[in-house]
Amino acid sequence: MIGKLKGIVDETGLDTALIDVNGVCYLTSCSATTLRQIGGPGDAAVLHIETYVREDQLRLFGFATEAEREWFRLLLSVQRVGAKAALAILSVLDPQSLARAIAFKDAKAIATAQGVGPKVGERIISELKDKVPASLAMAGKEPVPGKEVGEVPAHSAEADAISALVNLGYAQAQAAQAVSRAVAKAGDDVPGAEQLIRVGLKELVS
Template sequence: MIGKLKGTVDEIGEDHVLVDVHGVCYLAFCSGRTLSKLNAGEAVTLFIETYVREDQLKLFGFASALEREWFRLLQSVQGVGSKVSLAILSTLTPSDLANAIALQDKTAISRAPGVGPKVAVRILTELKNKAPAFAGEAMGTIGLKQELGEGVASAPVADAVSALSNLGYSRDQAANAVAAALKTAGENPDSAKLIRLGLKELAR
């Protein structure tokens, strides 16, 4: 089983890369996001997921271990295979994906090619309790976003996010700002204070 490849980029294709490891070239299928970071002739390290079937052996390569974990997690959802998983990871970063699941944002998931509304809803439903563990740097705000997505956030928090959204910020930006505001707002802040602190965060 191959877990990681370290070598030189030999060739970049539309959906794959050839990595030269001491004269042996390995073909790894990658997300568009990972491929965009690669340049022919440069050194590369890819985290690898190995698929072994009766008639084939496939390698899938990822720029980070977190992206590989999301690739595995997405395929735990019924009807989601490797092709759809790579399409999603080509469209959304791991943190964006965690945010979308926490906020139950079907539109964000549906932006990926080949992901229809039914599949998007299935992903949101089946992965909503797993998103925090795979949120990476976004872990600190995922809990609040889950509360917003499920409609159980406190009234001041929900009102502050709504107010910032009405000012033209995306729901994700508003939620991030309010999450940051909560760290400095003290105990039981009202919506006005959260809005004021949230705007300061957004102005940075």
């Protein structure tokens, strides 16, 4: 199974990229988000690969980031969402934007993807809202005093929230700061991981 490709962009299409790896060219299906990031012919590229093997074909899906590949997998777990629809969604919503759309139950944002209607958007929100945490818009936010990553007890709600954010592609320090903000707002309450993420999200996007 192919997990990652490191090579040179040979050519790109509307939703594909041909990657030259030491003289062997691999055709990968990609979102518009990934195609924008890897550049054009002659540029060095690294793609995280999801390999599909069927009786009559072997197909490679390539992603510029691990977070985008994980979202692709999650989208495919939703009933009646196939690879074409998943790539269409990831073409109009990057991982952070998709996470925000799910957190705020914004089916219309998801439905802006070609071939994806409001009902599919609502189904994605319904089926993924408990599988993934809300994303945090970290850009432009200054660090705030709080617990260091190493001070968070293992297997706690805080640790789970930080781990979930890191898995979405955020730096561990950023995730820890966001969770620290959420803990501070909770006061004397004992919040769960999902609440920590949601409180942090409301603060960061306000």
